[in-house]
Amino acid sequence: xxxxxxxxxxxxxxxxxxxxxxxxxxxxxxxxxxxxxxxxxxxxxxxxxxxxxxxxxxxxxxxxxxxxxxxxxxxxxxxxxxxxxxxxxxxxxxxxxxxxxxxxxxxxxxxxxxxxxxxxxxxxxxxxxxxxxxxxxxxxxxxxxxxxxxxxxxxxxxxxxxxxxxxxxxxxxxxxxxxxxxxxxxxxxxxxxxxxxxxxxxxxxxxxxxxxxxxxxxxxxxxxxxxxxxxxxxxxxxxxxxxxxxxxxxxxxxxxxxxxxxxxxxxxxxxxxxxxxxxxxxxxxxxxxxxxxxxxxxxxxxxxxxxxxxxxxxxxxxx
Amino acid sequence: xxxxxxxxxxxxxxxxxxxxxxxxxxxxxxxxxxxxxxxxxxxxxxxxxxxxxxxxxxxxxxxxxxxxxxxxxxxxxxxxxxxxxxxxxxxxxxxxxxxxxxxxxxxxxxxxxxxxxxxxxxxxxxxxxxxxxxxxxxxxxxxxxxxxxxxxxxxxxxxxxxxxxxxxxxxxxxxxxxxxxxxxxxxxxxxxxxxxxxxxxxxxxxxxxxxxxxxxxxxxxxxxxxxxxxxxxxxxxxxxxxxxxxxxxxxxxxxxxxxxxxxxxxxxxxxxxxxxxxxxxxxxxxxxxxxxxxxxxxxxxxxxxxxxxxxxxxxxxxxxxxxxxxxxx
Numbered sequence: 001x002x003x004x005x006x007x008x009x010x011x012x013x014x015x016x017x018x019x020x021x022x023x024x025x026x027x028x029x030x031x032x033x034x035x036x037x038x039x040x041x042x043x044x045x046x047x048x049x050x051x052x053x054x055x056x057x058x059x060x061x062x063x064x065x066x067x068x069x070x071x072x073x074x075x076x077x078x079x080x081x082x083x084x085x086x087x088x089x090x091x092x093x094x095x096x097x098x099x100x101x102x103x104x105x106x107x108x109x110x111x112x113x114x115x116x117x118x119x120x121x122x123x124x125x126x127x128x129x130x131x132x133x134x135x136x137x138x139x140x141x142x143x144x145x146x147x148x149x150x151x152x153x154x155x156x157x158x159x160x161x162x163x164x165x166x167x168x169x170x171x172x173x174x175x176x177x178x179x180x181x182x183x184x185x186x187x188x189x190x191x192x193x194x195x196x197x198x199x200x201x202x203x204x205x206x207x208x209x210x211x212x213x214x215x216x217x218x219x220x221x222x223x224x225x226x227x228x229x230x231x232x233x234x235x236x237x238x239x240x241x242x243x244x245x246x247x248x249x250x251x252x253x254x255x256x257x258x259x260x261x262x263x264x265x266x267x268x269x270x271x272x273x274x275x276x277x278x279x280x281x282x283x284x285x286x287x288x289x290x291x292x293x294x295x296x297x298x299x300x301x302x303x304x305x306x307x308x309x310x311x312x313x314x315x316x317x318x319x
Numbered sequence: 320x321x322x323x324x325x326x327x328x329x330x331x332x333x334x335x336x337x338x339x340x341x342x343x344x345x346x347x348x349x350x351x352x353x354x355x356x357x358x359x360x361x362x363x364x365x366x367x368x369x370x371x372x373x374x375x376x377x378x379x380x381x382x383x384x385x386x387x388x389x390x391x392x393x394x395x396x397x398x399x400x401x402x403x404x405x406x407x408x409x410x411x412x413x414x415x416x417x418x419x420x421x422x423x424x425x426x427x428x429x430x431x432x433x434x435x436x437x438x439x440x441x442x443x444x445x446x447x448x449x450x451x452x453x454x455x456x457x458x459x460x461x462x463x464x465x466x467x468x469x470x471x472x473x474x475x476x477x478x479x480x481x482x483x484x485x486x487x488x489x490x491x492x493x494x495x496x497x498x499x500x501x502x503x504x505x506x507x508x509x510x511x512x513x514x515x516x517x518x519x520x521x522x523x524x525x526x527x528x529x530x531x532x533x534x535x536x537x538x539x540x541x542x543x544x545x546x547x548x549x550x551x552x553x554x555x556x557x558x559x560x561x562x563x564x565x566x567x568x569x570x571x572x573x574x575x576x577x578x579x580x581x582x583x584x585x586x587x588x589x590x591x592x593x594x595x596x597x598x599x600x601x602x603x604x605x606x607x608x609x610x611x612x613x614x615x616x617x618x619x620x621x622x623x624x625x626x627x628x629x630x631x632x633x634x635x636x637x638x639x640x641x642x643x644x645x646x647x648x
Contacts, residue, residue, distance in 0.1 A: 163529075165549030165557050170567060171575050175528035175548035182502050183534060196638040203498060203529040203548070204487075210499040224486045224526070234408040236487060248491045249404045258403070260492050307506075310499040311464065314457045317403030 003068045003273070005090075007059050014044040048270045050076035055219060057245040061227055063219040063271045064198045065161075070276040071130075072099060072114035073158045075197065078277070079284045080105055080112060089138035092172065097128045097164070098136030100143045105155065106288055111147040113140045113208060114157030117198070123254035130199075131164035134177035137207050141177075141278065144184045145148060145190075152194040153291055156208040161226065162201035178207045186306060189299030193290040195265070195283055196220045196252075212259070212306050213290040216252035218267040222260075249318060259316050262290070348372055364584045373521060373541045373584055377423070378430035378445035381480055385443060385588050386434030394431040394442075396465045399457030404491045413490035415451065423450045427458030428483070431466040433473065437592035437604035442470040445480040445529075446520075455527050456487030460497035463531060467504035476514040476595050481532040485525025494526070501531040509536075514598040518587065519546045519569070519578065537594060538578040540569035546578070584592065 004012040018040035025033045055063065063069070076083055080103035087094040100113040117130035140156075147154045150225055173219035173298060185208070200222030209222075216222060225233075227245035232238040249255075252264045265286045272279035294302065345354050350372035359368060364384045365376040376384075383389040402483050406412040420426065430477040444466040446453045461478070462493045470477040486494040508515045517535035519528075521544035540546060547567040555562060565571050569581045582590050592604050 014523055066333070163548065165553045167554060167560075167562065168546055168565070170549065170554065173533070173575070173577050176533040176577060177326065178529040178548070179498075179502065179533040182499055183506070186499060186502055186506060202495060203526055206495055206498050207529075210502075222492060225488055230488055243408070247404070247406050247408060248488070250492065255492055258492065260496060266534055309501050310496065310503060312494045313496045314399055314403065314460070314499065317400045318405060 001097060001224075003066065005059070005066065007062070007063045008051065011044060011047050014040055014047060015064075015199075015246075018044065021279065036176075037055040048274075052267075052270055056242070057221075057248070057251050058227060058242040060219050060251050061199075061221050061245055063273075064221045066271065066273045067119075069198055069275075070272055070280055071119060072116045072159055072197070073119075074282050075114070075157055075283060076103070076112060078280045083112075085145060087139070089111070089135040090142060091138060092137070093129075093133075093135045095133050095136035095139060096126050097130050097132040099159070100139055102152075105153075105291075107170070108291075109152055111143050111154045112157070113143055113154065115160040115204075115208070117159055123281050128164060131162060131165050131171045132160065132204060133166070134172045134174050137163075137177035137181040140181050140208060141184045144181075144188055148189050149185070151190050153190055154188060154211075155287055155291075156192065156194040156211065158194060158196040158200050158205045158209050158222075159198035160201045160204045161199055163204035163207075165240060167318075170211040178203045181207035182210050183305075186303070186310075188306075189303060191291060191294040191297070191302060192306075193287055193294070195287065196222050196261075197283065201226065210310065212261055212294055212309070213262045213303060215263045215265050215283075215286050216261050217265050217272060217283070218252055220252055221250040221273050222252070222255055223248050254318060257316070257318060258313075260313060346374075349374060353377040366584050371542065371583065375448050375521070375627045376399050376584070377449065377481070378425070378432075378447050378480070381445045382430070382432045382434065382443060384584070385478075385591070386432075386436060386441075386603065391432040391434035391443075394465060394469055396426070396429075396431060396458070396462040398426065399461055402489075403457070403493055404489070406489040406491065408489075415489065419449075419451045421538055423447060425450055427462065428453045428455070428461040428487075429462035431462050431469065433469060433475065436595065437606075439592065439595055439599070439601060439604075440473060440475045440525065441478060441591075441595065442466055442473065443478045443480070444474050446482040448482045448484070448522075450540040451487065452484030453527075454484055454487035455483045455501075456490040456492070456494045457497065457559060459483075460489075463501045463504040464507075470508050471511050474511065474513065476516065476599065477508050478516045478518065478533065478591060478595075480518045480520055481523045481536075482520045483523055483527035483532075485524065485527065485648050498526050498530040499627060502534065505534045514595055515524055516591065516594065518591075520544050520545070524548070524550055533577075536598065537580075539580050539590070540572065540578045542569055542581055542583055544569045546572050 018037050021033045021037050025031050064105040082104045085101040087154045103112050116127050118124035118127035144154055192211040193213045194209040196216040198220055202224055227241035228238045230244040231240035255261045255265050265282050268275035268278045344357050346360055346365040347354055347499045351370035353369040382391045425447055429444055431444045444463055445643055462472040466477055505515055514536050516537050517532050520542040523532055523546045545567055551562055560647050572578045573581055596604055
């Protein structure tokens with residue numbers, strides 16, 4: 001069952017018609033529908049391509065949040081072998097919004113850390129919709145420290161609406177936990193590469209994405225604040241999220257131009273949710289490529305280059 | 320036009336010129352509503368003498384209160400790219416910046432200076448909440464990096480007074496990138512074995528709290544300061560319940576282990592002096608009335624304008640005075 005977004009309404013109608021036609025044909029084998037169905041399919045695929053070729057920033061936010069989009073666990077399943085999940089911050093709790101562990105990536109042991117949003121109501125609640133509490137960031141710090149000790153590359157997958165704004169999270173030092181995670185990313189003496197696969201929500205994202213190389217999927221977004229939050233503060237009206245999304249320049253294409261990210265990974269036509277397998281393998285190739293580019297760098301070189309990269313940011317603007 | 324408008328009116332107007340208006344001489348305490356004479360308030364570092372409420376203080380006044388003899392040298396901050404995203408909401412970012420500059424007479428929301436605290440050379444950076452809610456963009460990031468570089472070059476400790484509504488949304492992702500950038504600044508100071516002390520003031524929120532402001536060797540907070548990542552309103556909307564009294568205030572954070580001490584503004588200079596000396600293994604400070612250090616010729620701060628009058632005018636009745644409008648985040 002395809003999950004349609006509001007701007008895909010006419011596409012849904014076309015695909016629905018084609019589906020209906022096929023259902024009818026199944027009941028009546030005499031009916032010849034192949035020509036008509038093909039015509040509809042062709043129109044639908046053209047429409048899909050056109051729609052996704054010129055998504056507005058707000059539509060990209062919707063795609064980035066698409067419930068059927070592959071999430072971190074899907075990537076872990078397909079891209080890594082010997083997945084060994086590791087849990088807990090050794091202080092307070094295990095945060096299910098952040099998954100982490102050891103794995104083998106192309107014969108190479110690595111540490112994987114990522115936000116996990118969940119795939120159905122039950123798992124979404126369990127994962128707190130990918131909104132981490134301090135324990136999630138502290139677990140990430142612990143795993144990065146381990147990666148540092150054993151010289152293992154770190155791969156982070158970013159997909160979060162933001163850090164969880166809850167009472168307990170604040171009491172246990174949400175801000176400090178995020179700051180320490182960003183700090184650990186910078187301290188790391190091993191390579192760290194990051195891919196924003198869906199939503200890169202503010203501090204909750206940067207805590208994992210302060211990396212040597214940062215890639216974004218074509219329709220992922222990465223922003224200092226959600227368009228809704230920005231609209232309610234600057235426009236005093238949360239309904240202005242479309243305007244806010246455009247003003248924030250949160251698309252992968254804009255971020256590449258600003259040199260905040262290093263590459264954009266093309267998605268299958270119609271977005272990663274239409275062909276998760278293909279999207280995941282493209283992300284895998286990008287990670288492999290990014291890690292390869294860091295091979296042979298010493299601890300000090302890695303850290304110095306990472307620092308320089310972030311210090312230099314902001315020299316290029318957008319017209 | 321006649322001689323009255325030409326000659327008399329300007330004179331009459333000058334008698335009632337803006338700076339002589341009582342509105343500017345008397346400030347109403349935001350907490351206890353007491354009318355306070357501006358000079359008395361300034362001498363008390365913008366802390367209400369009657370109830371101890373800490374009002375916002377501009378970076379220059381902070382530096383005057385912090386350094387020996389009120390003498391400091393301001394450090395120039397490299398200017399960032401103006402309006403990198405060409406951001407516009409209902410107003411252009413470039414216009415907002417221009418208004419903020421006009422209002423505060425400063426370039427951005429963080430100032431950097433160095434001077435001596437009880438004879439110990441120290442670099443300080445202070446945020447200006449009046450400048451677009453103290454929001455952190457490239458300008459603030461550049462300021463903290465410059466402060467860290469200066470501290471390293473002078474082999475001096477770094478003290479930062481944080482006050483921020485959060486990230487400068489109008490700089491989009493580049494404002495978010497100030498979290499790693501300012502974290503690098505902290506690392507630079509730490510790597511040289513120099514102290515990095517944070518003084519959290521009202522309010523310190525969002526990306527500032529979630530980066531350099533929570534990475535100090537020691538965290539000091541001003542009484543009752545709001546210190547948080549997500550603001551109380553956002554949390555109430557998320558969890559749909561009322562938050563406890565004093566939630567996210569300095570004393571609450573002290574109880575929850577996030578800060579070391581709550582220190583009123585008037586005592587910070589001494590406490591910082593002692594703390595820095597202990598960390599740097601310097602001998603105890605001399606609590607005498609120290610003379611101002613020799614001012615460096617190129618950047619001696621201008622002397623305070625001569626005080627014209629010693630007598631305080633009568634306070635106007637409270638209802639005649641507009642309360643000072645708070646800065647908008």
